[in-house]
Amino acid sequence: MAESNRPIIRACDLVYRAEETAMADGREFQVILDGMSFEVHRGEVFGIMGMSGAGKTSVLRLLMGLVQPTSGDIEVLGRSIIGLPEYELNRIREQMGMCFQYAALLDSMTVADNVAFALRRRSHLSRQEIERKVEEHLERVGMSGTGNQMPAELSGGMKKRVGIARALITEPQVILYDEPSAGLDPIMASVIDNLIVGLRDEFGMTSVVVTHEVEELFGISDRVMMIYQGKVVACDTPEALRGTDNPYVQQFVRGQAHGPIAV
């Protein structure tokens, strides 16, 4: 298969059980993902939707190698990440970025230091160049002039935008967004949506976006995957999903309380 046609991310028969938490509590393992397979193509915006607790965030954590699946395989940028030591995983992570649901800013550092963190550790850019890039990326997410503030001084939405700037500054090939517009006002949510689409169109950046905001996801994604009870119930273009007769998709898209999805 030609390199350009090869999926940038490939998950094969993923099973993930929350062993760590369950073991500590003496409870039975909770199955989060149960035999999930999907592919993400280079340069596409790939949406993942599902109910709260469906395992959307777990998918992102698995793709980033933050947790290991119970079984199955994950290939990122042409390489299996299962069982890789941390330093090997870091080589792959250098080409990825992740925006966390609650931003996960380093709270002992200023906004500018947070955004500059990866560049300072990995690039050979001068201090002035890094400062310029930080300001440029803060401006991109509507946070210009906040570099000297501490994360504790920001609102949830502002933190989220700083988190996005931090993930973008290294210009990764793949970027994973966990609920990118949750907690943002409609205008700023639109700015972030345009940013995600713009990065695809301008730089061919691949994005995986997790959210339960259907309209937002359909507006920006090339393909959308819906998960329910740890399994893929549908994966297609937004247009195809709107027209599908899959009862799970229809119930979720229409926001109906009654249907095959147990509430």
Add this chain to the structure above:
Amino acid sequence: MLIGLVTALGRQFISFLSYFGKTTQLHLSIWRGLLTGRLGYRVTVQQLAEIGVNSLAIAVVTLLLSGMVIGYHMSVQAGKLGVSELVGWFVSETMCRELGPVLVAFVVAARVGSAMAAELGSMRVTEQIDALRAMATDPVDYLVLPRYVACLVMVPLLVFIGDIVGVTGGYVMAVLSPSINQTVYFDSLPGNLEVWTVVAGVIKAAFFGMIIALVGCHQGLTCRRASEDVGRATTRSVVYSIMLVYAANLVLTTILYPK
């Protein structure tokens, strides 16, 4: 009932082995990081200040008061036995061999080890540790190495300063005793107090520093993702550090001060 007891003991034993295995693994990662030059100097300097400079006052006060108490007891007992001229030597031996290293270790475990567990634990709860990993930064290299090195350097230094302060505290109380004059206290040190006694105490302190950093960081990095567990990890870090310091002290004392 017997089966229940055996099961409970077995579970505790497995839990101990698991804890031992995980801390050993962390310790190996720390040394791998140190030997491959992954120590961040700026963060290490911050930690040296935090652990060393900011713990100095409490360590000095603890050792000064302990030295005064020991000086008081020694001067009373030595007066009864007619060996008042040796009080300075007795106090310095006690401080340098045992009280200095152990008390400083307790102070640092309570002040610094607990802070490490709380800081790293709250970073884990708020996904900051995951964010570091997502930015291709090993949390052991970035967070643990500087704290470990700072403890390894500063705890022995605090002990050395504490030994001097403690012996001076003993002097203050001893000279108040009618049987001891001002010069005899320090005159008893040359020829009696060996350099090795002081050096071995400082070596013990280096091991105690390693234990405190290792336990504090391990507790923080492995606490579960709930705020209440940060509190538990903090308490555990102090309890485990103190217990391990006691155990290590016994082993190191028999090795460093052979009969």
